[in-house]
Amino acid sequence: MEYAVEMLNITKEFPGIKANDNVTLQVEKGTIHALLGENGAGKSTLMSILFGLYQPTSGIIRINGNEVSINDPNDANRLGIGMVHQHFKLVDCFTVTENIILGKEPLTKYKTVDLKETSKKILELSRRYGLDVDPYSKIEDITVGMQQRVEILKMLYRNADILIFDEPTAVLTPHEIEELIDIMRNLKKEGKTIILITHKLKEIKEVADKCTVLRRGRYIGTVDVSQTSQKEMAEMMVGREVDFTVEKPDIQVGEKVLEVKDLWVKNSRGLDAVKGFSFSVAKGEIVGIAGIDGNGQTDLVYALTGLSKVEKGKILFKGQDITKLDVKGKVKCGIGHIPEDRHKHGxxxxxxxxxxxxxxxxxxxxxxxxxxxxxxxxxxxxxxxxxxxxxxxxxxxxxxxxxxxxxxxxxxxxxxxxxxPELLIVVQPTRGLDVGAIEYIHRRIVEERNKGKAILLVSFELDEILSLSDRIIVMYNGGITGAVKASETDEKQLGLMMAGEKIEGVSDHE
Amino acid sequence: MSILISMVPATLMVATPIIIAALGGLFSERSGIVNICIEGIMMVGGFAGATVCVLLESDPTFGPYAGWLGLLAGLVVGIIYSLLLAVSTINFKADHTIAGTAINMLAAGITIYLCQIIFGQQRTIAFSKGISKMKKIPLLSDIPIIGQAFTGIYPTIFIALILVLVTWFVVYKTRFGLRLRSCGENPHAAASMGINVYKTRYAAVMISGALAGLAGAIMVLTNGIQYTASSIHGVGFIAIAALIFGKWHPLGTLGAGLFFGFSSALGVYASMIPLLNLIPSEFFSCIPYILTIVALIIFSGKAVGPKASGQIYDAGKR
Amino acid sequence: MSKKMEKILIPLIAIALGILLGCVILLVSGQDVGALFNGLIKSATGFDLSKPQNGLNLRYPGEFLVSSMPIILTGLAIGFAYRCGMFNIGAEGQVIVGSLVSCMVAILVPMPGMMAAIVCLLAGGLAGALWAFIPGILKCQFNISEVVTGIMLNYTALYGANYFLKALPESTTTRTVNIPANASLSSDFLSELTNNSRLHWGFILVIICVIAYWFIIEKTSFGYSLRATGFNKEGARYAGIKVNKSTILSIMISGFFAGLAGAIILQGTFGYGRVMTAAENYGFDGISVALVGGCNAIGILLSGLLFGLLKVTQPLLQTSGIPKEIGDIISSSIVFFVAIQYAIQYILNKLEIKKGKAHAKKAGDVQ
Structure with missing residues (x-):
């Protein structure tokens, strides 16, 4: 079998730390190859080396069998390597076409940038791969899913054969994820080689052929995905047997601590983000709010903690109306807040x-x-x-x-x-942490519940919601698509609700 | 009416350096570098222009062109001086405003210091001619009544007009322009497309320096008789105001520059105009500044300036 | 190298580089470098190295303090706003407005005894605070850069103040009448003590301000909220701090310091209002002072003295035949070197690694 990419014995040292320690990655042509590892395992560093953003301290890179040195993204492009970054690299006020041709602009005979002809070309390209992108719209006007397709088009426009996807599903809805997986299969069919960086085992199982696992900067192994179970891959990733289930004794649920009635909140751009949200949290229970990022969870939490103004509706805390209290007032009456972004807020x-x-x-x-x-x-x-x-x-x-x-x-x-605090609002408590820290934090949260505190958990990680919550509320587009007991639901049902489907017969068990 | 017509040459004279310097600011800001030291670069350009003009005036071969060579000197020295801004903000990641402030202060010191070294006084020697007014402009000056407005204006206004068009073309139609704008909006996106953000910004700051230096030289060689510490007296900042007032667009900048030039001319002529002569002349001096604040309030909420302007770009951070 | 060491070392290196650059420029242009140092020493101590027989002349240190006082205050102004995340480049205008209002109150409102001086100072400070309120409120309400507003207001203040100064009773086109003696800060006692310098009681005010600055920023919960806002606005909001309120308050306090600077220039140094064609750059000097002083109280006091010294030495240099602008060149290049401290840090780190003292530094963002 011929290799499209070979990264042999790559070591990358930063002052005081080895981000990659003798890592080897071999990707066969025309396959989808997953790169699996925890945060900080060195995946991004390895891919940044392949894309020319960093130079390795030692090691060899071969592309299609030829040894190469990749000094900057231009070199990578010349070798047919393209990358869809986790955080899109797009200029918001430019059109799709302008973004795609940037850096490789075709000129008219008057030496001006030729937008007209290229837009047509891009439209064709987009049709060929089933991407359905409008080359004339501005980036700021299109959805996140569309923006990702623009990123893909950028690579295709440059005739890239080796495509790196860096955590591509983090920002997508379940439906968009399915579409993306179709697109990736399409690309593979057209002969492209794909490297998929992820820590989501399910997606690897669904789409990848091979999987290379990294841990703490070291190469652990490469496996055939069809021959390996998710559990085995998880163990390779973490380095020991992992049990994500959390010990949770049944305890008596007490009186309601937080009651939210028909809550409306606007986001920072002045649009309705939370639309008539009602729910409650009682003593001794963890209520999980599930949903894809960007469906109003952040604004819900901002309103509950006093960071945003409530447009309409009521927030009751132990029966008292605290809707209008500011941050300080809410802290004083007994609300704790572990915020989503510890660098921004916490x-x-x-x-x-x-x-x-x-x-x-x-x-x-x-x-x-x-x-x-x-x-x-x-x-x-x-x-x-x-x-x-x-x-x-x-x-x-x-x-x-x-x-x-x-x-x-x-x-x-x-x-x-x-x-x-009698009510603890916990948002994305384990984002970007390693397994040890995750286990610790989960334990502390459950301990608080066991002490009889009311806990509201907001997380975009379905696993986290499922393993910690007693009850789960699914938030979609600012409203509720379902409220279920954690013991009576599964990932599939939640996934449907997260995509906006209201499930008949599912009601708030209160 | 006749006063209005006679105000045209004065308006154009004041507006010319404002427009050109503002275009300089446009290049720099569009690339993401806040150029608060336009004032300083104008000083250096003005000093260089005056000095070259004075030194060459009596030269038999270069003498007739001394004024124009002065402009060229202003442009070149502007480029060189702007490298200070480029190095500090692009390579050394200095805060753009702080570095710009230091460069402004340095310009005031260094130009007068050099005057003392070269001319032994705190100003350059007066030049005898500088840039001459055009006596007549073909066609325009022959129009009855308003033709008078085009009598006795400086040819430099045409440089400004041409530069406005060239800037518009470069920024919105060319490859360089697209890349320039991408660096000012999202440098990380630009870099990921293989654009060299550092080089692009260097080019932008140097163009900015060339234009600001030229503007300074024009100002001194048309408006004054020599370079002194107060030759530029805040016009660099008015240029920034014109840039904002013109929404970072070359044509808007032209409009704003003409308007500020007009308000300045009005300050001079107001004493001859009934009613206006009741308004203190200081008021007219304040107009550009106050209007810019008003404009900012009106524009607020709508992002019009380059998004990454003023942010320190570090390729390592993603 | 510890962060603390670096904080002290970088301004010192910048100062050294600035002076070095000044010397090089003097040498290259064929000037007498010795005269620069002689001038600096003479200004600071009153002792003339070239004429040791003359002994100490206290007028020089007196004038040295006079020139340092307002820029220490504007340094405090810039520093205070900076700690709260605002770049108060409008301090220049606040100085002018403070000076104007203090002058107007002194001339137009007769007051008994000591009260006059104090009321005029406060009026100047408050005027500066109000002038600073404009960029503050525009920043909070409309998210307009305080730098742009500040610059625009500087010129508005300059031209506007001239109008009012000329409109005061019996003003000429260049100056107002002298302010009443009881509004003045000048002191025969201090003046005699320093061989007829213009030294005035303003220095007490400066000391009070330096202490107040240190106390508010470092020791109070109010200062905590300001620093929190300066470091991280969203984090401050999370902590229940009213960010808009802290922002506006901080720039107003900043403006108060700047206004006071204007007032002591008028009430202490000159004693009358001056119509000006161009700004005198007290506000911009404040930027230098604050940055070199690391925006902390002691640092600002010391760097204020340094810049005051450079300023007051200038006429001396001119009389000894060196262009006085060398002082401006040195002080602005010091600010420039502080601005590019990234480069200095880089070199320091390199040196340290060479020495082999470097401990394994925590790697930054590897991801």
């Missing part, structure tokens, strides 16, 4: 750890007449560091930015859980 990265521990109380318990009480802050931080095993270079004096992601998240969890 932490002020340039603050010392101790300053971050008092963000809610800096002007309350930890100041006197407007003057910060540093001795009290120090004491408190030291206690939390010990209790929650938060590790950092210089303890409480560490600048938060220099801490690892897992420890940053632990710090937030320590801060929010220690206040012992």
């Amino acid at each position: 932490l002020i990265l340039d603050f010392k750890l101790k300053e971050n521990m008092v963000v809610h109380e800096y002007d309350g318990e930890y100041s006197k007449n407007g003057i910060l009480q540093f001795s009290k802050i120090d004491e408190y931080t030291d206690r939390l560091i010990k209790e929650f095993d938060v590790r950092s270079g210089q303890g409480k004096e560490t600048i938060t930015r220099s801490m690892s992601g897992g420890n940053q998240q632990k710090a937030i969890i320590a801060r929010e859980i220690d206040r012992s």
Whole structure:
């Protein structure tokens, strides 16, 4: 069998860390080859080397049997390598055509950029691969799924034969994922070679031929996907047997802590994002909000925590109307919030750890007449560091930015859980963390539930929702498409609801 | 009416450097580099222009062209001086505003320092001619009544008009223009398409320097008799205002530049116009600045400037 | 190298490079480098190396302080806003407006005794704060860059102030009348102490401001909320901080410092209002002072003194035959070197690695 891509014994060192340690990847021509690994396993680094964004410290790259050196994306393009980045690289105010031809612009005889002829060409290309993209629309006006297709067209326009997809499904709806998988099969049929970077085993199983597994920068092995179970691949990825099921004793559900009635919220662009949302969370239960990113979850959480204004509807906390309270008011009445984006909201990265521990109380318990009480802050931080095993270079004096992601998240969890709020709103608590940290955080969340706290969990990871929640509410386009008990549903049913289908007979079990 | 007509040459004289400098700002900002040091580059260009003009005036061969060679000098020195902005913001990742502020301050110091070294005083020696006015413009000047408006204007306005058209063509029609704009909107996207963001931005900043330097030289060689510390007196910032007021578009910039030129001429002529002569002349001086703030309020909410302008680009970050 | 060390070292290296560049320029253009240092020493201490027989002349250090005072205040102004994420390039205009209003109050409102001086100072400060309110509110309401608004308002202030100054009773086209003696900060005592320099009571105000700055930023919960806003607006919102309020307050406090600077220039240094054709760059000097001083109180005090020294030495240099603009060149290049601190850091790191002292640094974003 002929190899399209061979990356042999690749090592890439960054100051103080080996991102790739003697990794080998061999991809056969005309196949779909998955690259599997946890966050930080070195997948992106390896692909960045193949795409010319980084140079390897040592190792050999062969494309179609010839040894090459790839110094920048231009070299990669010349070798027929294209990449669909996880975060799309598109110019919002340009048209589809302008984005596609950028860097390789055909000229008219007057030396101006030839948009007219190229747009026609792109339309043809788009039809041939069943992409259905309008070359004349502006990027800012088309959906995320469409934008991804523009990225694919960019590669096809450049006659790329080797296509790298970096976590392509993270931003797509289940329906869009299916379409993407069809597109990938189409591309394979046309003779293209595809490298798929992902940590989603299900998708690998569905579409890939071979799978190479990386762990902590090292090569673990390459397997034939049809011969290998998902569990086996998961173990290769993590390095030990993993059991994602969480021990969860049955406990008595108490009175309602949070009640939301017909809630309407606008997003930052002034459009309705949450449309008439109603639900409740009671003591001793974890309610999971499932859904694809971008269906209003963020705005729902913003409204509940006081970060956004409520347009219409009511938020009741233990029977009291807290709709109009601001962030501080909501924190005071007993709501904890572990935010979606720890760098944007949870932490002020340039603050010392101790300053971050008092963000809610800096002007309350930890100041006197407007003057910060540093001795009290120090004491408190030291206690939390010990209790929650938060590790950092210089303890409480560490600048938060220099801490690892897992420890940053632990710090937030320590801060929010220690206040012992009656309602804990947890959003994407394990994004970007390794398995050890994930297990720890899941355990802490369930512990809080067992203590009788009410917990609202918002996550885009279906697995996380299924393994932690007692009840699941599916959010689609700002509304509810279903509310089910976790024990009475499965991934397939949830997937349908996440795509906007209302399931008959499924009702809110309250 | 006759006052209005006689204001035309003054308007054009003031507007010319504003328009050209604003076009300079346009190139730089479209590539993603905020050029707050247009003022400083204009000073350097003005100084170079005046100096070359003074030194060559008496030369038998170059003498007749001393003014035009002065403009050329302003342009070249503008490019060289703008490299400071390019190096600091593109290579050394300096905050654009801070670096620009430093470069402005340096320009004020270095030009007068050189005056002291070369001429032994805090200004250049006065040149005798600079750029001459055109006595007549074929066709236009012959039109009855309004023809007078085109008598005694500087030829430099035509340079400005041509540059507006060229800028429009380059930015919106050519390969370089598309790449330039992509660098200012999303440099990471541009880089992923194999465009060299650093080179593109260097080119843009250097064009910016050329235009600002030229504008400074034009200003001194048409508007003044020598270069002094207050020769440029904030016109660089008016150019930035014109750029914003013109929504980062060459034609809009032309309009804004003409308007600001007019308001400045009005300040001079107001004392001869009934009613307007009741308004203090300081008011006219304030107009461009106040209007720019008003324009910004009106434009707000609609993103019109280049999105990545002012952001430090680091190829390593993705 | 620790972050703290780097914070101190970088401005020092920038200063050294700036002075070095100044020397090189002097040498290349055939000037006397020694005269530069002699001038600096004479301005700072009053001791003339070339005429040691004259002994100390305290007028020089007196004038040195006079020139440092307003730029320490504008340095505090820039620094305060910077810590809250705002670049108050409009400080220039706030100085002008502060100076104008302090002048108008002094001339138009007769007041008894000491009160006059204090009321005029406050009026100047408040005027600066109000002028700074404009970019603050526009930033919060319309998301308009405070840099652009600030620049526009600088010129508006310059031309507008001239109109009002000329409109004051008995003003000429270049200046107003002298302000009443009880609104003035000048002091015969201080003046005699320093051999007839213009040293005035403004220095007490400057000391108070430096301490207040340090205390507010580092020690209070209000300062905490401002710093949080400066570092991460969304994070501050999450912490329940009213970001718009902190933003506007911070630039207004900044404007207050700048307005005070304007007031002490008027009430202390000159004693009358001046019609100006061009701005005097106190606000821009403040940018230099704040950046070189790392935006902390002590740093601003020290760098304010440095820039004040460079400023006050200029006339001395001119009399000793060196173009005085060398002072401007040195101070602006110091700011330039601070602006490109990335390069300095890079070189420092390289040096450190060479020395073999480098510990394995935490790798940045590998992903």
